[in-house]
Amino acid sequence: MRDSINKKDGGVRWKLTLFAYRRLQHAVIAKAVEYNVPVVFVDPRDTSNVCPMCGARLNYIHRLAYCLRCGFIGDRDVVGATNIWLRALHAYVGGARVTPKRPRNEQ
Ligand SMILES: [Zn+2]
Known part of the structure; x- marks a missing residue:
């Protein structure tokens, strides 16, 4: 698919990239539902630019x-993944959970 994407113009290439991304997203959600794992959607903006320890730029x-404030040192991808995890955890604890709800025992 990537070879065919490279031959297309920018707009079509972007749509194909989004299509591949959506397919992956659906596959992850389907597995999460299958195994009763919560799914949390996180805004990925600035996740690589903020210190996961203290929040500084x-x-x-x-x-x-x-980080000049706290001395944290880390790889860009690890920083991004850590911040995404922290945002997901915060959203989850805050009640923004999206997936499978267990049936409640109504009384
Ligand atoms: Zn820091």
Whole structure:
């Protein structure tokens, strides 16, 4: 699919990328429902730019992030994944859970 995407113009290429992303998203949701795992949607904006330890803006040397406030050092992808996890945890605890609800025992 990627080879065919590279031959298309920008608009079509973007739509195909979104299509592939949506397919992956649906597959993940289907598995989560199958195994009764909660799904939380998170806004990924700025997840690589904020320190997961103290919330300050990170600085970068190539892919290595460092925080001038608390001294945190980490890989860009690890920082992004950690911040996404923290946002999901916060949303989950805050009640923004999206998936499968267990049947309640009504009285
Ligand atoms: Zn920090």
